[in-house]
Amino acid sequence: MAEKKIVKAAGERKAPSGQVKIEGNASGLRIGAVVCWVLAIAMEVVCCMAVAGKFVWFGSQLTTIIIPLVVDMAFVIAGSLMWKKANHIDPASEQNKLKFWLWNNMGVIVACLAFIPVIIYILTKKDLDPKTKKIATAVAAVAFAIAGITSYDFNPVSQEQLQEQYGNADIDVYWVSTGAKYHTHADCQYLDRSTQDSLIVGSIGQAEEAGKMELCKGCYKKDQKAKEANQASGLQSEEVQQEETSQAVEETQTVEENTEVE
Numbered sequence: 001m002a003e004k005k006i007v008k009a010a011g012e013r014k015a016p017s018g019q020v021k022i023e024g025n026a027s028g029l030r031i032g033a034v035v036c037w038v039l040a041i042a043m044e045v046v047c048c049m050a051v052a053g054k055f056v057w058f059g060s061q062l063t064t065i066i067i068p069l070v071v072d073m074a075f076v077i078a079g080s081l082m083w084k085k086a087n088h089i090d091p092a093s094e095q096n097k098l099k100f101w102l103w104n105n106m107g108v109i110v111a112c113l114a115f116i117p118v119i120i121y122i123l124t125k126k127d128l129d130p131k132t133k134k135i136a137t138a139v140a141a142v143a144f145a146i147a148g149i150t151s152y153d154f155n156p157v158s159q160e161q162l163q164e165q166y167g168n169a170d171i172d173v174y175w176v177s178t179g180a181k182y183h184t185h186a187d188c189q190y191l192d193r194s195t196q197d198s199l200i201v202g203s204i205g206q207a208e209e210a211g212k213m214e215l216c217k218g219c220y221k222k223d224q225k226a227k228e229a230n231q232a233s234g235l236q237s238e239e240v241q242q243e244e245t246s247q248a249v250e251e252t253q254t255v256e257e258n259t260e261v262e
């Protein structure tokens with residue numbers, strides 16, 4: 001594969017005109033998430049009916065309870081994955097604290113709604129066979145734990161963080177005239193290499209002027225990973241620095257003691 005010639009974009013460097021748009025359909029993902037979550041709650045209702053003994057599948061009440069529990073978990077997880085993805089494409093602002101908290105914890109809230117009522121129902125149902133009750137409770141608890149953990153966003157992003165990361169004119173981005181997106185990595189696998197066009201380098205504002213309105217999702221993911229790795233190593237180097245400083249202090253003290261002896 002031939003290397004593309006890199007040329008500078010014409011005109012002055014500019015910061016993005018507004019919030020940087022990441023490639024992807026956030027509202028579509030949010031709709032998908034809500035549909036999955038509604039189906040999860042529906043499965044919880046089916047499970048409650050199985051606990052009440054309204055119907056029996058495969059001749060076993062336990063099986064009849066477990067099947068909707070597992071499907072419930074699958075729908076909660078599918079919904080949460082879509083919701084988290086949407087939050088990263090179109091993050092909430094930190095200025096509205098309640099919305100920011102809700103948006104980042106919605107998956108966990110839904111996991112609670114989709115499991116706690118049915119767990120309470122199983123535990124309080126008096127005429128349930130004790131063995132069935134025990135196993136059903138354990139399965140529901142494990143499903144709840146898995147759904148809850150996978151729904152939690154361990155690296156939430158805010159509009160302000162995106163603005164800080166991409167909101168200035170100094171960042172180099174790359175695009176080709178035929179492409180629809182701009183990229184933060186010149187070696188991105190999604191850059192269109194089929195044409196003979198040279199690679200254009202400029203600021204995000206210039207890319208927008210060239211009609212490239214979205215940041216490539218592959219490059220965005222790479223940037224986020226690099227950021228997380230940086231934060232992790234930043235913490236480590238701080239610790240190392242502290243250790244070095246305390247060692248230096250100890251050494252100075254030893255020198256002083258030695259001087260006194262002489």
Ligand SMILES: [Zn+2]
Nearest residue numbers: 183188216219
């Ligand atoms: Zn890219």
